[in-house]
């Protein structure tokens with residue numbers, strides 16, 4: 001079951017152009033494009049005439065023309081032209097989805113009815129480009145959404161799966177603290193590492209060599225948004241009592257977790273950093289590293305899902321490092337119950 005009454009990342013802003021793209025989100029085929037006025041549009045990717053994917057059509061000005069028989073739809077999904085006749089049957093419109101572009105990500109509201117803008121995650125670090133540089137990407141994983149949640153809520157796997165880029169021994173050996181805010185529905189997982197090796201991901205970009213203090217503060221907003229607040233600082237230099245922290249290097253590592261089908265998920269990512277702002281070489285370096293890190297996760301989760309598909313009985317023995325993931329599962333289950341209650 002999908003949690004529909006939520007915002008999910010649907011595309012990178014850079015992916016939307018006058019060439020439509022197709023995505024399956026929460027089991028629904030969606031076509032997305034940017035029209036000639038620059039407006040972003042998402043409609044059901046199934047032409048109501050004979051079912052051809054509208055994403056295979058052509059954007060002409062502000063409308064989308066189906067690639068099969070030329071039925072034409074405006075950005076609200078209303079059919080505005082049918083070849084060979086003036087009358088347009090009223091049932092010829094398609095569902096239009098609400099989209100919001102925020103920096104490098106485009107969000108989609110998957111609930112029926114009015115989109116709830118109060119639930120849209122705030123991402124000022126993606127739009128404040130004077131103070132933050134951003135790189136972004138997306139990968140598709142042939143694994144259930146829940147496997148990606150488990151993966152992101154327990155970063156101890158960095159030590160083993162991402163050894164050599166972001167993983168160092170201390171990530172796995174440093175205990176975590178987990179806090180749950182039931183009111184605002186956020187799962188926080190803190191891991192503060194003192195006087196530890198600086199992995200290449202950070203040493204090659206911050207210039208800090210040798211030992212550092214490294215904080216990983218996760219905020220997970222179920223179901224679809226995850227923010228890892230990473231802080232790298234010289235050893236023994238915490239933020240000042242007034243909260244200012246100019247001597248440290250900060251990176252926000254965002255993930256948009258967007259279920260595609262029951263057994264596949266889009267893994268959108270973005271890195272916003274407050275150092276080397278505007279430095280293209282650092283952008284390219286981080287992008288390359290992150291693509292490799294994400295691929296390691298993709299490969300691991302694909303293998304787990306294959307085992308599940310083979311019918312292997314999933315046995316789990318949870319330990320302390322799993323607390324964040326278990327709490328997240330619990331919150332997702334609660335959200336599921338809440339959504340079911342709303343529907344009845």
Ligand code: FES
Nearest residue numbers: 047049050066069
């Ligand atoms: S299927 Fe789209 S116009 Fe016929």
Ligand SMILES: [Fe+2]
Nearest residue numbers: 151157162297
């Ligand atoms: Fe990972």
